[in-house]
Amino acid sequence: MMANIGKRIKEKREAIGMTQEELAIALGYKNKSTIAKIENGTNDIVQSKVVEFANALSTTVPYLMSWDEEDLTQITPVETFGLNILGTDFTINPSEIEHIKKYRSLDSFGQETVSYLLDRETTRVQEIAKQEKRIIKLKTEPHPSEKEQTLLKKPHLIPRASHERTDLNVTKEMKDYDDAFFDE
Incomplete structure (x- = not known):
């Protein structure tokens, strides 16, 4: 199975035009020889590194692992999950799932507190983004607007x-x- 993942990594890397050296740098390896050994099946990959490979190659763990649809029910805890809720696609990782579990275990006061903090932090981040847009606008707009x-x-x-x-x-x-x- 590890030889198969090596082939998938090589196929995906070449498909996106990435060199072994670029992939090694993206994953924190010292040089491309480790990538070459993984691709030819000489070296194995630890499970947590499979997720990093998938992210670096803009693909999914199931693709790299050559899992069939029925195998997807056995996704490990380090995997991210693709969801479609009410027509909105997004991914959720295990730490987010843990947050949801903790939130659901709270009483109504705790849930209100978490919601309040989330609202405040969301507003804060949105305000920072607005300020950054204003700064960029000021830098790119030499004359006053109409x-x-x-x-x-x-x-x-x-x-x-x-x-x-x-x-x-x-x-x-x-x-x-x-x-x-x-x-x-």
Whole structure:
């Protein structure tokens, strides 16, 4: 069976245009000789490394292991699972399954607390992403946007840098003069 996984690794690696050296680097091996030995069936792979190979090769453990559909019921705990729930595809790994089990074992207060924390953390991460998008936009957008330019044309929205004098009575003519002067 290990010789078969070696053949599958080689086929997938070549199919995606990856060299043995690139795969060795991706998996933390010192050189490509380990990959060559695995591909020709000389070296075996520990079960946890099969998952790493699958991830590095953008494939699945069942593909590398040459499992048939009926073999998929015997997936080991280190495997990720592909799910389709209400038309949404996603994968779930064993640690996420453990989180779900722990969540289900909580009382209603505990579940509310976890939900609250998840909501706060989701909001925090979304805000960080928004800020990063704004920074990227600022770096790539040298001129103000049309909306910003429109706002700049509305003097009541522009903050004034100076303060009005309080030591004299400012007449309407004086204000009009100042406004005309600063608008030019």
